[in-house]
Amino acid sequence: MIRANIYKRSIGVNFDDDGGSEVLVWAPLARSVELSVKNGKVLPLKKEKHGYWSLFTDELQPGNSYGFSLDGKNALPDPASVFQQEGVHGLSVATDVKKFDWTDGNWQNPNLSDYIIYELHTGTFTTDGTFAAIESKLDYLVELGISAIELMPVAQFPGERNWGYDGVFPFAVHNSYGGPAALKKLVDVCHQKGLAVILDVVYNHMGPEGNYLGQYGPYFTEKYKTPWGGAINFDDAWCDGVRAYFIENVLMWFRDFHIDALRMDAVHAIKDFSPKHILQEIKEYVDQLMQATGRSHYLIIECDLNDNRFIKPIAGGGFGIDAQWSDEFHHALRVTAGQKQDGYYADFKGIGHLTKAYSDAYVYDGRYSEERHRFFGSKTTGLAGQQFVVFSQNHDQVGNRMLGERTSALVSFEMQKLMASAVMLSPYLPLLFMGEEYSERNPFLYFVSHTDPELVEAVRKGRREEFKGFMTDAEAPDPQAIETFEHSKLQWGLINQPFHRAMLSYYKALIKLRKTHPVLKSCNRENVEVTVNEPQKVLILRRWDTDQQLLCLLNFSDQKEIITVNQLSGRWQKIFDSAARQWDGPGELSDINSDSTITLQPESVTIYNSNNV
Incomplete structure (x- = not known):
């Protein structure tokens, strides 16, 4: 072995x-x-x-x-x-990975349940597009209330413009971002400021250009097919060397770069029928590393299988992964907010499915899927709330739109605030995508900088094919054009304009509430009750602990709605209202009536607190 x-x-x-x-x-x-x-x-x-x-x-x-x-x-x-x-x-x-003057000896990775994640792309987060430039924005992120930044992949890819998922050197830190020393410095400064660092890694495929692994040995197998060609060889002849290669990669990021967590891309595309799945073996090595160093690290996956084995403990027959992205929460939320039911949204029915996601994390947990034409998914019983990462947008869900539109270009100002609240009020881990907190207007487009003309044309063709299932007559921007990349950069000057400043102020208040209220800061899925009035498009979320309870009224209708709230017995105090004028809202309405009815502003969230449980 x-x-x-x-x-x-x-x-x-x-x-x-x-x-x-x-x-x-x-x-x-x-x-x-x-x-x-x-x-x-x-x-x-x-x-x-x-x-x-x-x-x-x-x-x-x-x-x-x-x-x-x-x-x-x-x-x-x-x-x-x-x-x-x-x-x-x-x-x-040649680089000595051990050489760096670390100053984070007293750093302690926060509990996973305390993570508030901010996903960013190094090349477009700032004008310069480097690790050093990210450092200049860390105080801003701390003030916002972020506790962990998530870097999209930094492994060496061809050219200077790429999302990072075309990387071909898993151990190499991209040269145009600053290389390995600059990444270590960024991590060290993050830790000084109380920020954890999550790194996005890709273990399901390699990019096409500059991929020399196959010349060294059987890193790939034709035993399985993936969207990118032959699968990485995790269970065919000679697979032991391949498995050790990727395990060494995980250990390097944690041990030598002091990364706090890894987000592993699309693990459903990893093909491994070994007696011990590669993800379980990775987890076992990480556990050994943590025992040896005393530092804690987390493994987070992207997986669309709704298979609880991935995040169940090893002792319970699972792979032991700490958490996963929850795309189904996103899909249900987006359809509730008005997204057309096309493409991968076709299987989601709006607010009823959003209610299911609040209760059960997976929408499809053994239910019949009309799009898949089969029963799909497994139950999440016994799994903690911090094992699911939720969001109203991320790099995939923005960038994989043909025109890369952010939520700010698709829904109203009030709906943006409501969607952000839907994420923050959940018993799951919240993730923001860079710029959403101030309603960035630039898109986040798909971009590459390959040097092979045939490959460039194949990428263009692939993007056109990808959007056949979506109802649109527009054409995708050229992924190779530098203008596509430049147009995806954040416009930091926007935060000085009243509209965007109001949104940023709203996000700060919302995140502060999440971090400080004892009910919201808990990821306890057991103390959650959610009901829905589908005709009125109102979702009623109740959460509690031993001393307090919260009642969150989310109105996804574009009309004022008068609802009766049977839960409003005892003394309640309104503590948050997205319609407040301090965030450029239409204004708060009168409080609870004597008959337990309340009028909700369109596209708003109202939160009540009670000490009676």
């Missing part, structure tokens, strides 16, 4: 305390492997067990360019490269 090392990075080039370099590369089908250093040195590696080749040398120092020659062919970059200074087609740069 090939074992990853929890104490230090084993594969690629690593340096000991005396300056010598330990080299280990996996190339099981090669007859010879040589290390080529840019100064002209060519050094043979020794063949080891299980397809590995090794070398110890003092001829390679940090900062040197190097590659590996297989069977006497031209040198290729290192599959475990930490820095590709010259891009995906250049040689690798």
Whole structure:
């Protein structure tokens, strides 16, 4: 059995305390492997067990360019490269991952239930599009109330413009963002300011350009097909070396870069029928690392299978993953807010399904799906609220719209506030997508910067095909055009304008309420009761703890609605109203009437607190 090392990075080039370099590369089908250093040195590696080749040398120092020659062919970059200074087609740069003057020795990763997540794309979050530029916005995020930033993938991809899901060097930090040292500095500064860092990683496929893994060995298998071609080889011949490669990647981010959590992209596309699923094995290694270091780390997945095995404890027959994104909450919320029921929204019926999502996290938890033509999903009984991440928008749900429209371009000002409240009032982990807090108007479009003309045209064609199921006559912006990328950058000057300043003020107040109210800061799914008046489009959410209870009235109708609230017995105090004029709302209405009726403003949320439980 090939074992990853929890104490230090084993594969690629690593340096000991005396300056010598330990080299280990996996190339099981090669007859010879040589290390080529840019100064002209060519050094043979020794063949080891299980397809590995090794070398110890003092001829390679940090900062040197190097590659590996297989069977006497031209040198290729290192599959475990930490820095590709010259891009995906250049040689690798030797980097000592242990070297950095960390100042976060007293840092403690918050409990997962305390996470309020802010997802951002490094290249478009600021004008400069670098890790250093993100540092300049951290005080703003702290003031907003964020507790964790989530970086979209930073693994080296071709060119300078990409969402990051076309990465081909999982260990390498993208050069145009600042490289590995700049990422470490960002993490260190985040920890100084009380912010956790989540890193988005991709273990279900590799991008098409600059993907040299297949030349080193059987990293891929034709046993399964994915939307991106052959699947990563997690259970076919020679899979042990591949599994160790990705486990080492997880450990490196946590141990050497002090990342607090990983968000693993689309794990439903990972094909693994081994007796022990790769996700479970990753979790077991992370548990060992945490025991050895005393630091805590979390694993969060994106998964569209509604299969509770992924997030159930290992002892209970699951894979042990800490949390997952909940797309179904988003879909139900968007349809409730007026989204057409087309494409992947077709299976969602609006406020009734949103009510189900509040109660059960999964909308489809064994129910019949009309779009899938089968019963779908499993129950979430016994799973904690912090195991589900919810949002009103994210990079996928904005960027995978053909025109990249944010919620701000699709719904009214009041509906934006209501949708934000729907997320924050849930017993789940809330996530914001960069710019939503001040109603950013620029879209977030899909962009790439490939160098292969045929690949560029294939991407353009793929985008056109993707939107056939949506009702639109418009054409998708050119993903390759630099204008598409530039048009996706945040406009920070907007926060100085009254309209956007009011929205930002609203988000700050909403997040503060979430963080400070004892009922809302809890992710207890058991103390939740939700009812719905579908004709009036009003959802009534009640949450409580041992001392207090909250009643949240969410009116998704574009009309004033008069409702009778039977739960309003005892003494209640209104503590929040999205219609308040302080947030440019239409104004608060009269309070509860003697007959327990209340009039709700259109597209609004009103929250009442009681000490009687």
